[in-house]
Amino acid sequence: MVRKRVVLTFSGGMDSTTLLYQLLSQGHHVQALGIDYGQRHRKELGAAAGICARVGVSFKSADLSAVTGFLAGSALTSPDVEIPSGEYDPESMKVTVVPNRNMLMLAVALAWAISSECDTVAYAAHAGDHEVYPDCRPEFVRALARTAGLCHYEPIELTAPFLHLTKVDIVRLGNRLDVPFDLTWSCYRGEDLHCGRCGTCRERSGAFARAGVADPTVYRIRPDSAPAGIPGSIGAQ
Amino acid sequence: MVRKRVVLTFSGGMDSTTLLYQLLSQGHHVQALGIDYGQRHRKELGAAAGICARVGVSFKSADLSAVTGFLAGSALTSPDVEIPSGEYDPESMKVTVVPNRNMLMLAVALAWAISSECDTVAYAAHAGDHEVYPDCRPEFVRALARTAGLCHYEPIELTAPFLHLTKVDIVRLGNRLDVPFDLTWSCYRGEDLHCGRCGTCRERSGAFARAGVADPTVYRIRPDSAPAGIPGSIGAQ
Numbered sequence: 001m002v003r004k005r006v007v008l009t010f011s012g013g014m015d016s017t018t019l020l021y022q023l024l025s026q027g028h029h030v031q032a033l034g035i036d037y038g039q040r041h042r043k044e045l046g047a048a049a050g051i052c053a054r055v056g057v058s059f060k061s062a063d064l065s066a067v068t069g070f071l072a073g074s075a076l077t078s079p080d081v082e083i084p085s086g087e088y089d090p091e092s093m094k095v096t097v098v099p100n101r102n103m104l105m106l107a108v109a110l111a112w113a114i115s116s117e118c119d120t121v122a123y124a125a126h127a128g129d130h131e132v133y134p135d136c137r138p139e140f141v142r143a144l145a146r147t148a149g150l151c152h153y154e155p156i157e158l159t160a161p162f163l164h165l166t167k168v169d170i171v172r173l174g175n176r177l178d179v180p181f182d183l184t185w186s187c188y189r190g191e192d193l194h195c196g197r198c199g200t201c202r203e204r205s206g207a208f209a210r211a212g213v214a215d216p217t218v219y220r221i222r223p224d225s226a227p228a229g230i231p232g233s234i235g236a237q
Numbered sequence: 238m239v240r241k242r243v244v245l246t247f248s249g250g251m252d253s254t255t256l257l258y259q260l261l262s263q264g265h266h267v268q269a270l271g272i273d274y275g276q277r278h279r280k281e282l283g284a285a286a287g288i289c290a291r292v293g294v295s296f297k298s299a300d301l302s303a304v305t306g307f308l309a310g311s312a313l314t315s316p317d318v319e320i321p322s323g324e325y326d327p328e329s330m331k332v333t334v335v336p337n338r339n340m341l342m343l344a345v346a347l348a349w350a351i352s353s354e355c356d357t358v359a360y361a362a363h364a365g366d367h368e369v370y371p372d373c374r375p376e377f378v379r380a381l382a383r384t385a386g387l388c389h390y391e392p393i394e395l396t397a398p399f400l401h402l403t404k405v406d407i408v409r410l411g412n413r414l415d416v417p418f419d420l421t422w423s424c425y426r427g428e429d430l431h432c433g434r435c436g437t438c439r440e441r442s443g444a445f446a447r448a449g450v451a452d453p454t455v456y457r458i459r460p461d462s463a464p465a466g467i468p469g470s471i472g473a474q
Contacts, residue, residue, distance in 0.1 A: 062303065067299050072352075099352045102345040104344045115336045146384075149380075151339075224474065
């Protein structure tokens with residue numbers, strides 16, 4: 001097997017932590033990139049640093065807050081916009097979109113890959129994100145991967161191995177890889193505990209329930225049920 | 238004619254200033270985006286702001302210096318690397334490449350376009366850049382344009398109308414559009430006058446000479462001749 005040198009875009013959430021563990025289990029060299037885009041939930045950057053320290057992976061956080069500061073209209077960066085507390089569905093979550101967030105994040109990751117002589121950039125976009133975020137769609141990822149192959153003298157490989165996995169698939173995979181899910185952070189509110197009410201808390205809780213994996217998360221208020229919008233598995237799709 | 242709402246990536250140099258004047262002459266709404274990537278030549282951002290004030294175009298500068306600060310190996314951001322003072326050719330200019338600079342810059346421009354309801358992003362990559370900067374090649378621009386069409390709910394058009402023009406063509410076009418070339422800035426050293434010795438000063442001087450247009454630039458040391466690497470025109474290419 002070829003040992004790749006990988007820059008992983010890393011939020012400290014369930015998806016990118018599972019991808020971190022998968023890449024390490026495959027023997028690759030990984031360096032993790034967090035993005036501080038001025039989000040309310042900087043708490044996740046702390047989770048990200050802690051997880052990386054645990055597995056001996058270098059973690060670097062790039063500050064994009066000066067850039068996103070002038071981009072209006074996102075609940076994740078603006079104190080004037082209410083965090084949606086309903087389901088994780090397209091209508092309630094659209095407000096959380098940072099414009100062009102993935103291209104920004106991946107452009108930084110590619111730059112870091114070039115400057116530190118890595119050959120691969122990995123990120124953990126998954127099937128549940130497709131209809132919520134335009135820049136998580138497979139066609140966007142394909143187009144950006146082609147661009148990544150041309151942005152430098154030597155091509156950089158852009159890989160999103162979870163693109164066709166659901167959150168439930170990721171919980172099952174992470175469970176097999178012994179991912180410390182208790183250390184990961186999902187909640188869009190940056191408080192001391194997961195709130196249990198926002199869309200990502202409900203998605204998180206529902207994914208554990210449907211995967212049949214014990215949920216180690218301590219929620220302030222126990223999410224009452226799995227959200228309706230989360231498919232169990234897309235199976236043969 | 239459709240009046241587009243355009244975000245123009247704008248450095249205050251000859252190329253992007255000529256594109257600014259062309260877009261305005263075509264009746265488009267333009268807002269200009271400068272990028273502060275920690276370069277030595279912040280002087281160009283001052284030139285950019287001054288030119289925009291003159292034509293009544295809003296100018297905004299996005300600070301990427303926190304991001305590029307951790308990216309090593311570029312003469313434009315690192316005080317440890319000598320600016321090449323020879324010809325504007327691939328070998329001497331490679332050292333000036335900020336890793337993945339154009340994707341970073343255009344990702345910010347696309348984000349600003351989305352958040353301010355613009356439909357187009359324009360930038361002034363030209364034929365002379367192709368062999369120096371991998372992310373100025375037509376195939377890179379095509380791939381990124383395709384990605385730009387997918388990064389949001391509504392596609393954003395990415396346009397690079399000078400992609401097949403040489404610097405000489407741009408001088409001639411700018412001359413017809415009454416571009417105030419005396420206000421534009423090219424020199425990679427951020428001193429009070431153009432140095433006349435670096436690759437971009439020699440390229441600038443040579444382009445005026447070959448275009449048969451009077452060069453209004455005040456150089457500290459008059460460039461002695463047109464650099465050998467600049468083609469006069471690529472004509473039917």
